[in-house]
Amino acid sequence: MKIRIRSLAFLFLLSLPVLSQSDQIQIRLVEDPDDPHFGSILLTGIDTVITAKDIEWKAAFRVYYRAPESDGDLPMLGKYQVSGQSVFYIPSFPLVQGKVYHIRLSSPLPESGFEVSVPVLTTPETPKIEQIYPTSGQWPANQLKFYIAFSRPMRYGQAMEHIRLEDENGNPAEAPFLDLGQELWDPGQRRLTVWFDPGRIKSLLIPNLEKGPPLLPNRKYRLVISKDWQAADGRPLGEDMTREFTTGPKDNDKPAPGDWSLDPPQAHTTAPLMINFGYAMDYAMLLDGIAVYDPGNRPAEGRIEIGPEERSWLFYPESPWQPGRYSLRFSPDLEDLAGNNLDRAFDAAPSKNQISPPAFYERTIEVK
């Protein structure tokens, strides 16, 4: 086998003089996290006569998870990007830290093999809690859930042992949170949703009757997040974080889009459109629960900002407002802090009525 490869390489050397530069070929991993090609494998030192050609790179520059033993072994999926004398292999699935990958080059490159080992990253940055939503200092007594936003991806499966709720005397509350087998992370593993036990919030359910609600009205509480909670790479938060809040009365009212104040922007500007709810809304639902449609009934493109204490929502359009009627569409899933959504209050008695509510709620504004 080895002899065959060498003889093939020799033939290529004879027939294609450009390959006399093969000793300049180098392969390395792009390790700098700030590099846009971070995590890809870079092949350099190829003659531009070759890179200018339309080459099937997935055949000429193959990356294997396991050292290939036969021609039938499949290389990993990825995209190839050619730039000057360089070719980037951008893996479809992130490379694994601490693992060695096997690279094989073949025609029109010289037949050769390389290994690339992926170091275990030790970033100097410790993970931090960026925010806890709701950001307001007062939560309704029937607060349904909260979100913890981290600066870095966190390790899965540690949440419940690192979040503690204390009353004003520092006594820990008994099992206030819903402990699911599955933790509710966003895809980037940076935002965790923590639910208060809904069975204890909803009136007349057995957990509610037996243990009472997780939060009582008009009290002071403290959420404590333990310093030992680890990021995905094992580095812990390092410092306890506490967040104090007081509870108000229970909130059993559905949010009513008709009551929200809308501030129509002026035509031909890119000034933001602001919706003022008058009370705090659930943070995550605001991120994708409201859409703006232009006078031609097309979704308007733009950037969303959520106002202080999640009491308002701003939309910065990509292109200036046109005169005419814009429509705002609200998902029925938009909810306030107590989980009351646009269709029904969280604690409402089950409806016997099987008529479907609308797919979305709508308000319109005149832009002049």
Add this chain to the structure above:
Amino acid sequence: MRFKNTHLLLALAAFFCTRAYAGNYEDLTKDFVYGDAGVQSISVMSFGPEGILFLGDSKAGKIIALDMGDRTRNDSKEAFNMNDVEGKLAALMGADPKGVVIHDMAVNPLSQNIYLAVSRADANQLGYWKMPNDLGYATVLLRINPAGEITQVDLGSISHSATEVPRVVREGTENWRKSDNRTEAVTDIAYDNGQLYVAGLSNEEFASVLRIIDFPFGKQAASYSTIEVWHVAHGKSETEAPIRTLLPYELNGEKVIIATYTCTPFVTIPVSQLKNGQHVKSTTLGEFGFGNMPIDIIKYRNSEGHDGILMSNMSKAVIRVKPEDILKQKTPLTEPLKDDEYTVGVHHDVLSIVGVTQIDNLNEANVLLLSRMPNGSLALRSYPTRNL
């Protein structure tokens, strides 16, 4: 035009071949846009016409229609077989063979290309009650062509159209299998004559729903019916358990949805009863054995022209049901299972085809099975319909 003559001919041929389907294709895809399809989870998938693949995305609460650009007709009756599918996917995805999980399979009826929804998850966690979607969300779509070449479909740059599935169950509540209910927002999807039938869980009091969504997706919200099933093995009516797999079917001239549930009622629902906002009681015609989750259901026609229905299962061999046997079951089942009973109702055959999770029609002569082989490896293998 700088084509050489042969190129010109080929281009013209390709142009006319495409034109042969063009009318319907252009109508179906006129609202499609090119770009990131925004797929968060390929929970289930099923082909429609013209190489359009429908994804049921439980996490996003959407149905996403993808134009696979895969409309070259292939009328071959050849079998397709591939050994050690897990080993091949692992090599492609940079993982150990036990580090990849296949969530669903669909064959494009036009081209016979096979599509797999895959995730990098720990396959050791799978169990009789732990399905792939319980472990995590699949976000990878792979295509296997009849030559056995595997490529990845770029879901970030693809012509697509999507619609919200109204009122999907919210995340944060757990089912009896210790999985988040949201993973069952969409449990199966089937296209039939301009409409998508979408089963799953809603946030309603009666959680099990069957939605009908027009395709191409319009502004009209989906029609939406809550579904009740008489569960023979459980001895009660249930509204919370989702339909696991469904099949639009014509029985004696009447359009029905054939559906199956965990533990394993076999039911029909007349499409005429599926009116928006209605609560519908399905007709239980068979009980195929408790302790089992059905996975897939398809219809086939064998070389003698006989129609049949095949079901793959988590804990049973492949089941065959003949339409004439469904019609013979004149009265619905309404009584609980008696102590000495195991299966009742519609006559069905439990075939000598074991270890099959995914099943689809491959071509006129074969069905395709994703099958755990006696040697422990996972294989794609064809089963001739003439033997059915």
